[in-house]
Amino acid sequence: MSSPVGTVESGGAGFSARERALPLSHPDRLFIGGQWVAPTTSSTFAIIDPTTEELYYRVAEAGPEDMAKAIAAARTAFDRSEWPLLAPAERAEWLRKIADGLRRRAADASHLWTRQVGVLHTMSSASIERVGAHYDYYADLAADFPFEVRHRPLQGAFGNVVREPIGVVGAIVAWNTPMSLAAYKVAPALLAGCTIVLKAPPEAPGEAYVLAEVAEEIGLPAGVLNVLTADREVSEQLVRDPRVDKVAFTGSSGVGRRIASICGDRMARYTLELGGKSPAVIFDDYDLETAARSLADAECVLNGQVCSSLTRIIVSRHRHDEFAEALGAFFGSVRVGDPYDPASQLGPLAMERQRDRVESYIAKGLAEGGKLVTGGGRPDFERGFYIQPTVFSGVDNQATIAQEEIFGPVLSVIPADDEEHAIQLANETVFGLNATVFTNDVDRAYRAARRLRAGTVGHNGYRTDPRMGFGGFKQSGVGREGGRDGLLPYLESKTVILDEIPSGYEPLV
Template identity: 65%
Template sequence: MTDVLTVRETPISLQHPDRLYIDGSWVAPAGASTLEVIDATTEESFYRIAETTPQDMDAAIAAARHAFDHSPWPFLEPRERAEYLRKLAAGLRARSEEAATFWTRQTGPTFRMAVGSISRVPNLFEYYADLAETYPWETLDTPEFAAFGAVVNEPVGVVGAIVPWNTPLSLAAYKIAPALLAGCTIVLKAPPEAPGELYILAEIAHEIGLPAGVLNVVNGHRTVSEQLVRDPRVDKIAFTGSSAVGRQIAATAGGRLARYTLELGGKSAAVLLDDYDLSAAAASISQQECSLNGQVCMSLTRVIVSKHRHDEFVDALASTFGSVKVGDPFDPETQLGPLALAKQQQSVLGYIQQGIADGARLVTGGKRPAHLDRGYFVEPTVFGNVDNRSTIAQEELFGPVISVIPAENEEHAIELANDTQYGLNNAVFTNDNDRAYQVARRLRSGTVGHNGFKTDTRMGFGGFKQSGVGREGGIQGVAPYLESKTVLLDGTPTRFQ
């Protein structure tokens, strides 16, 4: 494991923090303003990058539009585009620890977790590269009124990809990899709070000779994001972020009939059936809540347990989660690092106070750790006797806070789990595989795990209700970047003979 002091003393390695990646070149921005990126642990300035202006965003969109309409990129064979995905994978693999350093300093995950997570991102690009040979790009049919018929899948066009600060590289990869495979061109809007890993991705794209305009990487706040969503030259928006912003994007994109996929917020439930060991459940839930310090949309932040087991479980959870070591994320002993931003820390602390005011029992945590006078830290926090209709049980907190909710019985537990505007992820804890499957089928969410937080993005992920529209990952993740076309001919083309 890299030494804490060594990492903190290592200068940033971005080649062009003063520029934007547009049309295959690192170009100077139209304005002089910059964005300051803060180290979440020290609260000190990490680095600055040039801020994208509306003029810069216009140039990026124009570059992507021109590359789609006037370059060979959309018409290459999928296996030809797949070679670029493999090169991107190799470049990311070579710079994975560097990208993990950016992620840890910007957003706060433990360095161990960041290295492990980012090391899997190249696999995603390779997965989609492999799909080039097996995806049904062309399907023959027997038409009623023609000699030859085929349904062909073609790229949807220019994609505007917008990702948040919590896991920017992996979330971008789930958009970029299938979009590139499909033949789309992309404007990637990096989060202003955590752009470093995506600038590394742009550097790799440049080094491997990805054709000009195919991938453009910019940054910025709400103004340029809205510009990207509104622009009629952009055929599809791929967004990950809050449900509130997702609703605005859906309204804007729907107004011009643009395509969109939305991976939004969650308030996921862990349903504990009466046959499952409470200590094992507490250990599993505590461990998963340490992932990215609770800043995960799929996190199991509502635990629903029979009321006659409630107090015992709360004690077990408070013991495991409350003993988690909080500290510098580069320290190998640390289990929980800081939140990403000062405003996020204040938001989570505010929700904790709201939970107390609403009558929930604060069992452990609830404050900034006394031994840490710098950094956006929040203690691992457990509430008991939480009303499922209360604020902390219904709103996404995005921090290390777990609410335990008592249920009358199994039927009531399922009802409580589904009583939310969200439907991203859930879990059922039981030793009975049949009961697990039966309960899983009744939980209204895009993913349901068994005996813990589980997700397999090669099988696709996304949400019900206000947790999103569409799916990312797996073979399902290609379809949103394609349009199907029916071709009817009087004779059979040579390639199909």
């Protein structure tokens, strides 16, 4: 049996990367109130390299007292500092400093990402370089976003609608893309004037610690950003605490429902970016091999651990077998291996429990009548949490693998009677995060896009653009992240009506 680590010769990229020192200064501490403080407990989380199954490092586990301290620091920074009173343009300068700092630390963050969850290093290097641009985007938004809108009131001489920071934000991010997910929350929250407690995922906390180190380096005011790693019980404390005005969460729909119920009970604001079971609809005018190659390539991203993956592929019944064979050929030929090997196209799953989860779904797919076209097992490696790229055909739309999020490289091909039936099947799910339509007719694509119940609908491939906003319908979430819409949840609108025009303002013409 061979090991994927052995695909890279000694002294090559994979081995040299694993010999690098951990690029974190204080993994044994928590970033609270602008300082690295010792936790109140001796507990730690073990971060396991999914390629080698060996310990990578340990990080401090925050206890209830630590979470309370972080919330208090954020509350004090919001209530008693100048931060929420700064002009948006002043806060934008801090965002630019963060962006520059993250670019300086891009190599460190990319190695952490690969070592923690197994993402291909070619992808982690390219993607991490773009994270700073998200902070720059919100910095640029300060110039023309309508933080104030003048009105002519029915009574009085001066009317103004001002958008003010919502307050203290509890941000909770998932383990698959933690630095990007944090950026989608931290950047708009900071521009709005909020203060933040960022709860890092226990499986992949390193990128959040890099962000904290950047905040320390640039001198971000104390308490504006606090970073710690905690388990579910202490994370729920962040959601329940009345000092937290808003919760921004990315993760599973089950946890999202729990957060919504807690926040609803105390009328706290929340945004939820949750799971998906996203359809790709292939119309009869589109080339099957082109669609198969596009979908196989897209499913390699993050080793299939993407909430918006196009995993339900709907194709006309009379073309079903031909497409399933083409998809199986492309996806089955994907090279699985060490994420540091440039030749690898698919790395390991992030954790042993994640591999167990994917394997359980594959077993359900077989038990419920799906036909295995390719994959279904583990590659012949001695170690690593690997799973073969897997394709099922002839999948009933109500089957478990067609309805539940698997979060791994497993694709289901579903036959449809005609175009109308295909749209119906695509919408028959509790999720509504992403979708795409394969057709050579752009007008047909647009008509279908307007009928698909999804937060994003692409054309002829996997498409997202955070600058335009990202989020879902139904159980895929509440609210949007990214773009101008992603700033609004961190602001409260206040109507001000005065008898006279205050100084600094001119009469409306």
